[in-house]
Amino acid sequence: MTEKRTRRKRDPERTREAILEAAREVLAQDGKEGVSVVEVARRAGVNRGTAYQHFQTREQLIEATAAWVSDKLFRAVFGDPSELDESEMPAGAADVDRVNDNLAEFAMENPELGRIWLFEVLSNKQPSNDPFWRFYESSFKRFAKTALAQPGIDVEVLSVLLISGAFIWPVWVRSHARTAKERHQMMKRYTREIVRLTMHGTLRSERYPDLENRLGKRAASEESKPASKPKRARKAQG
Amino acid sequence: MTEKRTRRKRDPERTREAILEAAREVLAQDGKEGVSVVEVARRAGVNRGTAYQHFQTREQLIEATAAWVSDKLFRAVFGDPSELDESEMPAGAADVDRVNDNLAEFAMENPELGRIWLFEVLSNKQPSNDPFWRFYESSFKRFAKTALAQPGIDVEVLSVLLISGAFIWPVWVRSHARTAKERHQMMKRYTREIVRLTMHGTLRSERYPDLENRLGKRAASEESKPASKPKRARKAQG
């Protein structure tokens, strides 16, 4: 049962990768506090001592893993960071659309990776420091300024919404999408709904003059009740 | 420095609550694997032995905490579960709107609670078993069937999107919203953008016949390339 030692081929880089890969797994499964060097080494099929040769401490291992994940994500969605010049980036709807497609695809193919990244970013004090997130938001911002976009978009809110959704959809869906084909279908469903939503929303707006009013008075609204108890949903103007 | 014992007033219920409250904190901060009975007791200002009197094992403590959070969420958004009869629930747009408002408010007032709940649910094999999530989705489903809704909505995708967003927005925003007033403003920004999005989307749809086409062929689309490498965003049809 002890499926023991085949001594690892001597190849520092691959070994390092193997350790990071295992760390990624554990991180995805048990979260930051659940990562132990013992467990990571075990999964990587590597001696604990070896792990300590590559990463001085547990903290550094976790950090390196997070950075590694972040980099993978950025590259998958935007390509090589070194060839990127933000000032000359296009901002058409098709670009935004393509970014969202890339994102959805990456998230669907790497559910755990996405989850790790999201949780990790959100547990920082300054989530907006993450390169991917900054880049995503700023490209959206450029688009929102064009005449092609609807007026009055709150880019920050929308970015949070779309990024969160892209990463959480695959996690949600993983129970009923095991094959590549199924994953592809689920990815399509997601991107399609995003397109539909961005094109038409969910309400037939002509029927809701009162909601339109609510949009009128912008965030400035302070007078309204501070509200605390759940306002029970009652019969509508249907 | 040792801010020692003031022996706790004898009140089992409050003590239990205090422990759950502390467990919630730790859970929010360090995740499931980060919860230790020692730390929880410490934060609750309670002897470790006392914690073990209320919860037999660490596992049970965590479980109880998760259940407690889930219940709080449901009540905050939908009210008392016992008075709820799904068959006679209304499904107007105003109801959906109100549910989203309640959700946004709760999430904004309890960022950690929301985060815990979301992560906890997503780490289950069958996330859709969660009462809140089921209820949310089914009420949305009823709405989508009415003539007030846009046609072709993918309710499941949209539910994931909106629930995720509602919980993650506060986490995202917490760094720049410390006072109740700021939180309220942030909450308003969020709900406003959701209303705007559901009313108008983000694109001026009349300008994008090709995207419209993409909506035409439904999820059935299989012929398209399996796609793996990031399609670099290039100049659009602007």
Add this chain to the structure above:
DNA sequence: AACGTAGTCAACAGTGCTGTTCATTCCGGA
């Protein structure tokens, strides 16, 4: 005033992890 019990305290064995050290093996490139 007395009893039952919530809460405190200290000690214990057991477990699993961290970080370190040292000896050993063996691979690959010079």
Add this chain to the structure above:
DNA sequence: TCCGGAATGAACAGCACTGTTGACTACGTT
């Protein structure tokens, strides 16, 4: 062929936590 370094293995002290026990203390109720 030989040497440096990659990888293994084992051992160690130290720490933090789990669960359990037994003795204690003070509070609230009856």
